Each structure stands twice: as C-alpha cells, then as structure tokens.
Amino acid sequence: MFQKNISLKPINTFGIDAYAESFVSVTSLNQLQDIISQYKDIFILSGGSNILLTRNISKPVIHLNLKGKEILEIPNQNKVYIKAQAGENWHEFVLWCIDNDFGGLENLSLIPGNVGTSPMQNIGAYGCEIKDTFYELEALEIASGKIKVFKKEDCNFAYRESVFKNTLKDQYIILNVTFELTKEHHKLNISYGAIQDALQKKGISNPTIKNISDVVIAIRQSKLPDPKDIGNSGSFFKNPVISKEQFNNIQKAYPQVPHYPLSDTSVKVPAGWLIEQCGFKGQRYGDAGVHKNQALVLVNYGNATGKEIFELSQTIKQTVQKKFGISLNIEVNIV
Ligand SMILES: Cc1cc2nc3c(=O)[nH]c(=O)nc-3n(C[C@H](O)[C@H](O)[C@H](O)COP(=O)(O)OP(=O)(O)OC[C@H]3O[C@@H](n4cnc5c(N)ncnc54)[C@H](O)[C@@H]3O)c2cc1C
Numbered sequence: 001m002f003q004k005n006i007s008l009k010p011i012n013t014f015g016i017d018a019y020a021e022s023f024v025s026v027t028s029l030n031q032l033q034d035i036i037s038q039y040k041d042i043f044i045l046s047g048g049s050n051i052l053l054t055r056n057i058s059k060p061v062i063h064l065n066l067k068g069k070e071i072l073e074i075p076n077q078n079k080v081y082i083k084a085q086a087g088e089n090w091h092e093f094v095l096w097c098i099d100n101d102f103g104g105l106e107n108l109s110l111i112p113g114n115v116g117t118s119p120m121q122n123i124g125a126y127g128c129e130i131k132d133t134f135y136e137l138e139a140l141e142i143a144s145g146k147i148k149v150f151k152k153e154d155c156n157f158a159y160r161e162s163v164f165k166n167t168l169k170d171q172y173i174i175l176n177v178t179f180e181l182t183k184e185h186h187k188l189n190i191s192y193g194a195i196q197d198a199l200q201k202k203g204i205s206n207p208t209i210k211n212i213s214d215v216v217i218a219i220r221q222s223k224l225p226d227p228k229d230i231g232n233s234g235s236f237f238k239n240p241v242i243s244k245e246q247f248n249n250i251q252k253a254y255p256q257v258p259h260y261p262l263s264d265t266s267v268k269v270p271a272g273w274l275i276e277q278c279g280f281k282g283q284r285y286g287d288a289g290v291h292k293n294q295a296l297v298l299v300n301y302g303n304a305t306g307k308e309i310f311e312l313s314q315t316i317k318q319t320v321q322k323k324f325g326i327s328l329n330i331e332v333n334i335v
Contacts, residue, residue: 001031002060011063012048013112015231016306020061027065027087029140029175035062036142036173043335044173046086049112050121050233051333054306064116066175069096078185081135083178086116090123097179098213103186104133104179106213107195110220112227112234116174120164121331122157126216127191131157135180139164139172147175160238160331188212194219225291231300232291236313237271237328250324271320271328272296278319288312310334 006023009015020043026032036042043059045051065087072081080102084093090113094105107128117123118130119137134157137150156163164172186209190196198215199207225232242250247267251257254277260268275281275295282292287304290312291297298309317328 001035006061008045008048008053008057008061011045012051012053012233013227013231014052014233014300014306014309015227015302016053016300016304016309018053018306019056021056021058023061023063025063025065027067029066032062032064032066032140032173032175033145035060036140036145040142042142046117047089047113049227050117050331051335052233052306052309053335054310055335057335062173064114064173066116068176069093071100072178073183078183080181080183081178082181083176084115085176086114086174088115089113090115090118094213097181098210101183101209103182103188103209105130105181106209107189107192107216109213109216115177119155119157119162119174119177121160122155122162124160125220126195127189129157129159130177130179131155133179133181135178137177138175140175141172143171148172159241165333224294225297225299230291231302231304232297233332235271235296235331236298237275237296237317238331239268239271240274240326240328241266241268242326243267246325269326270296274320274324274326274328275316278316278323280316280319285312290316306335 002022002024004022006020007017008020009017039060041059043057043061045061045063066085067087068085070083082102091110093115094109097105107126108123111123111125119134122129122131134152138147139150140147188207195215198219204211241262244265244267247259258270258273262268272295280290281295283290286308287301288308289299289301291299298313300309320326320328
C-alpha cells in the first residue's frame with residue numbers, strides 16, 4: 001500500500017524537493033486504523049502549507065485525505081453544527097458554508113490547508129480564529145488506536161497554538177472538526193480597518209457574509225504571495241508579545257513602531273516590521289529570500305533547500321534579537 005521514494009515537492013507550499021521514503025494517501029478511517037496498528041512513528045501530511053521540510057522523511061508519510069461534510073441543524077435556533085472531515089480543503093469548506101449561508105468562518109477565507117489542521121495552530125486572520133466557532137473534534141490516539149472527542153476547553157487554544165502543537169504533539173491524528181455556525185442573524189466581525197475600508201470603497205454598508213469573504217479574499221490576494229507563483233508558508237514567525245516596559249524603550253528609539261496593546265502590561269509588535277527594520281525585506285540569498293512586500297514571509301524562488309530557508313530564518317532571528325532584544329518564535333512546523 002505504501003509507495004517508495006516519493007517527492008513531496010507538489011505537496012508542500014514552500015515547494016521543497018524533499019522525499020518520503022514511504023508514502024500513502026489515506027481515504028478511510030479503517031485504512032488509517034490499520035496503518036497505525038502497525039506503525040506508531042509516522043508523519044501526518046495534510047495540505048503542506050505550514051511545514052518546512054529540511055530533510056527527507058524516513059518515517060511513513062500518511063497523506064490524510066478523509067473527505068465529507070455533515071449538517072446538523074437545531075430546530076428553532078440560530079445555530080447549525082457542521083462536521084467536516086480532516087481532508088476537506090479549508091477554503092473550499094469556507095466557501096461551501098457561505099453558499100449555504102452558514103456564518104462564522106468568512107473572515108478565514110483563503111487560508112491554505114485542510115480542515116483537520118485548522119485546530120493545530122488555531123488558524124486566524126482578520127480578527128477571527130477558529131476557536132471562535134470551534135465546537136469539538138475527533139482525533140485518533142496513535143498509541144492506543146482509540147478515538148477521543150476534544151471539546152474547546154480540552155484544546156488550550158491560544159494565538160497560533162493548541163494542545164496538539166504542544167503537550168499532545170505527534171500523539172493524535174485529527175479526524176474531523178465540528179463548527180458551531182449561525183444560520184441567520186450572523187455576527188459579523190468587521191473590526192479590521194482593511195475590511196471596513198474595502199467595504200466602504202464598494203459602497204456596502206450592510207455586508208453579508210459573502211461580501212466579507214469577497215473582500216478578505218481580495219485583501220489577501222493583494223498582500224500575500226500565492227504559493228503557486230512563489231514557494232512560501234505564509235507568516236514564518238509569530239508576532240511577539242513583549243512587556244510594556246520593553247515596548248516603551250523600543251518606542252523611544254523608533255516612535256513609529258506599529259503595536260497592539262494586549263493588556264496594561266503587554267504589547268504585540270508585528271514581527272514583519274522588526275524584520276524589515278533589520279534590512280531583510282526583499283533580500284535574496286541564492287533561491288531563499290524574504291518577500292519584497294511582506295517581510296514576515298520567507299520564500300523559495302525555485303530550488304532553495306529547506307535547510308537554506310531554515311538558516312536564513314536563524315540569521316533573521318539572531319539579528320532581531322541583537323537589534324531589539326526580542327526573541328522571535330517560528331510559526332511554521334520545522335520537519
Ligand atoms: C500563503 C499562506 C497564507 C497563510 N495564511 C495563514 C493565516 O492567515 N492564518 C493562519 O493561521 N495560517 C496561515 N497559513 C498557514 C497554514 O495555512 C495553516 O497553518 C494551515 O492550517 C495548515 O494546514 P495544512 O493542512 O496545510 O497543514 P500541514 O502543513 O500539512 O501540517 C501542519 C502540521 O500539522 C500536522 N498535521 C496535519 N494534519 C494533521 C492532522 N489531521 N492531525 C494531526 N496533525 C496534523 C503536520 O504533521 C504538521 O506538523 C498560511 C499559509 C500560506 C502558505
């Protein structure tokens with residue numbers, strides 16, 4: 001059932017030409033259970049949009065392709081529960097919800113990857129995160145082969161974090177995710193200035209979820225490089241949260257520093273701005289580089305290796321540390 005020596009280049013958005021020694025596409029739960037009864041040390045690959053492959057993978061690579069969507073309606077309530085299987089493409093799923101007038105995911109339009117991976121780092125964009133609409137997920141425990149239900153409180157969701165990236169890393173395979181969405185009277189989130197401006201420009205004062213999805217798609221297309229054109233994995237680093245005191249010191253030297261106060265004592269600073277101040281924006285080193293419009297996005301111009309991109313990320317990290325005293329954390333999963 002396994003294929004040997006398969007290039008993963010078409011299945012990772014960085015376009016890194018790393019190989020899987022053995023590779024299988026899994027389309028049913030039975031098939032997955034059968035595999036994990038034989039192999040415990042495996043690598044799960046979904047959309048490949050949040051990984052940097054720095055070497056070939058010797059563990060069996062399981063490409064998760066479980067498909068399907070179910071609607072569970074609650075009579076007389078403004079709620080609908082949608083269960084989607086892990087291998088459903090995230091953006092197609094969001095568009096399907098919008099076509100059915102199910103509200104809640106519209107701000108997360110056009111994020112690459114699959115539904116099953118969305119809770120891994122609590123994907124987020126334009127003021128929303130999946131924790132806002134997440135109801136529960138089912139995951140297969142690799143050690144026991146048992147299926148466990150995780151409610152929101154079990155997932156420890158935080159900014160680009162969940163229990164699956166931390167204490168339970170590599171222990172569970174997420175099989176499906178259920179979202180609690182609205183059927184009508186949608187709770188729109190237009191807190192982001194860019195969304196408000198785009199709606200205003202289009203003369204839309206009473207937006208629908210489709211209007212919001214459309215403007216989010218347009219904003220993302222204008223800002224982020226499409227992995228089809230240039231290999232990348234979106235934001236490479238997380239935006240750091242620093243103390244108010246440290247922020248005040250930086251602001252003295254750089255009065256224009258963009259920032260988002262999180263509490264009386266902590267401030268979030270855009271990692272892209274810090275990287276840009278260190279002079280990396282638009283720089284190219286062989287085929288590895290920093291995107292010309294988005295310093296937070298590292299790119300592969302064609303034949304960069306994962307190691308070269310990783311080394312560039314370390315140079316950036318050290319330079320930012322030296323200049324600002326801020327330690328950047330990587331968002332992408334380094335393999
Ligand atoms: C252009 C671009 C823009 C992006 N914008 C955003 C954004 O706005 N917001 C955001 O949050 N993210 C963003 N991302 C990152 C990425 O899209 C998300 O993290 C996405 O959820 C990754 O899904 P995937 O299926 O591609 O995961 P993969 O890259 O296949 O896997 C990521 C990790 O999860 C593990 N994994 C995968 N599936 C499962 C599973 N079912 N069970 C257990 N473990 C699993 C893998 O082993 C790996 O460690 C962007 C990426 C790109 C390329």
